[in-house]
Amino acid sequence: MKKLSSLFVFILLLKINAMMAQDNKAHVLVLIHSDNGGTYELAKEIAAGIESSNHASAVIKQVKESSSQKLKNIPVATVDELASYDGIAFGSPVYFGNISTGMSEFLSKTVNLWTNHALEGMPATVFMSAGSGAGKELALQSFWNSLAVHGMVLVSNGIRGTETMNKAIPQGNSVLGITSVASLKDVERPTKDERLLAQLQGRNFAKVAAALKGTLSKKETASIEKPMDFKAMLQQKNIVLPQVPKPAGNYKPFVRSGNLIFINQVALKDGKILNPGKLGVDVNEQQVKEATKATMLNVLSVLNEAVGGDLSKVKQCVQLTGIFNTKDDYTKHADLMNVASDLTVEVFGEKGKHARATLGASSIPVNSSVEIQAIFEVE
Numbered sequence: 001m002k003k004l005s006s007l008f009v010f011i012l013l014l015k016i017n018a019m020m021a022q023d024n025k026a027h028v029l030v031l032i033h034s035d036n037g038g039t040y041e042l043a044k045e046i047a048a049g050i051e052s053s054n055h056a057s058a059v060i061k062q063v064k065e066s067s068s069q070k071l072k073n074i075p076v077a078t079v080d081e082l083a084s085y086d087g088i089a090f091g092s093p094v095y096f097g098n099i100s101t102g103m104s105e106f107l108s109k110t111v112n113l114w115t116n117h118a119l120e121g122m123p124a125t126v127f128m129s130a131g132s133g134a135g136k137e138l139a140l141q142s143f144w145n146s147l148a149v150h151g152m153v154l155v156s157n158g159i160r161g162t163e164t165m166n167k168a169i170p171q172g173n174s175v176l177g178i179t180s181v182a183s184l185k186d187v188e189r190p191t192k193d194e195r196l197l198a199q200l201q202g203r204n205f206a207k208v209a210a211a212l213k214g215t216l217s218k219k220e221t222a223s224i225e226k227p228m229d230f231k232a233m234l235q236q237k238n239i240v241l242p243q244v245p246k247p248a249g250n251y252k253p254f255v256r257s258g259n260l261i262f263i264n265q266v267a268l269k270d271g272k273i274l275n276p277g278k279l280g281v282d283v284n285e286q287q288v289k290e291a292t293k294a295t296m297l298n299v300l301s302v303l304n305e306a307v308g309g310d311l312s313k314v315k316q317c318v319q320l321t322g323i324f325n326t327k328d329d330y331t332k333h334a335d336l337m338n339v340a341s342d343l344t345v346e347v348f349g350e351k352g353k354h355a356r357a358t359l360g361a362s363s364i365p366v367n368s369s370v371e372i373q374a375i376f377e378v379e
């Protein structure tokens with residue numbers, strides 16, 4: 001009996017040790033965009049290299065859903081989860097000596113992380129799948145440009161693994177990070193040397209990620225949680241809030257009831273209605289979309305006033321209703337209203353997602369092509 005209980009305690013200690021070791025490991029995200037799977041092939045080697053170090057665990061995710069058979073089961077990363085890792089290995093195809101559009105679009109959504117310094121001090125490394133290899137180092141460096149703006153610690157690959165490399169064929173080795181020269185079909189790509197270099201890159205990166213794990217000071221971590229600087233974010237995104245339109249009658253630009261703010265606006269811009277009239281008669285869809293954007297900017301401007309110029313007090317966009325001046329048989333109101341919805345989500349992220357209604361009207365006040373009614377919940 002005594003022997004049995006000592007065995008039980010021993011196994012328990014082993015388990016606790018294993019759990020602690022797991023917890024002490026650096027958690028690395030291998031974040032990719034890939035069209036045809038070349039970048040994914042390298043990502044698997046990078047992840048294997050990370051795991052082989054015993055210092056870190058790796059998870060591969062992609063920046064957007066893919067319809068490719070090879071890629072469709074890879075989970076899609078959210079922007080917000082990036083800050084939760086101890087390091088990120090970024091991979092993308094080379095597009096015209098640059099990072100790919102898919103990766104670029106994803107990174108352009110990280111403005112909130114940037115303004116909150118959320119990735120500062122976190123190690124990053126990059127790898128790419130190229131076609132001919134033209135501009136591959138420019139492309140790797142362009143990756144670094146974006147990550148440097150985030151204040152990430154850029155981990156180069158240096159010169160490793162080249163001793164045994166077959167130098168008789170073009171290979172994607174680079175000191176900045178591994179690439180694969182995918183369109184050269186003399187041998188299978190990535191070559192076994194490119195795969196090895198990717199593993200070595202992952203292994204080296206894991207060491208750095210593990211060494212830096214938890215080194216962000218409490219003060220810096222606290223800054224991650226501080227409220228978002230909306231003024232800087234709007235400026236960065238080139239979103240200019242217009243002057244709050246003056247009421248044209250016996251009403252107020254907004255009413256606050258409890259924690260809800262109610263706002264109604266039309267397409268007033270610089271003192272006159274932008275693209276006035278009926279869709280399909282006086283104006284086309286593109287013009288109504290422009291008017292919709294101007295209208296939503298008016299809504300945001302009034303909202304900004306309602307929260308005393310501090311948009312971080314907005315808890316949720318609850319509902320948007322878009323009313324469009326259309327002919328009886330028009331049905332694509334949702335396309336028009338997407339302009340307003342997209343702008344709201346661009347500004348507020350998840351908090352900008354709302355319930356929505358759209359409808360057509362035979363006329364709208366002051367001959368505007370659109371009116372938007374909005375309800376926001378605020379602190």
Ligand SMILES: Cc1cc2nc3c(=O)[nH]c(=O)nc-3n(C[C@H](O)[C@H](O)[C@H](O)COP(=O)(O)O)c2cc1C
Binds near residue numbers: 097
């Ligand atoms: C728009 C576009 C631009 C590209 N520009 C380059 C380039 O400048 N240099 C290069 O070597 N390959 C270039 N390629 C080829 C891709 O980098 C190559 O096919 C890569 O292996 C794709 O990676 P994936 O298999 O992960 O999608 C380009 C491909 C596209 C679609």
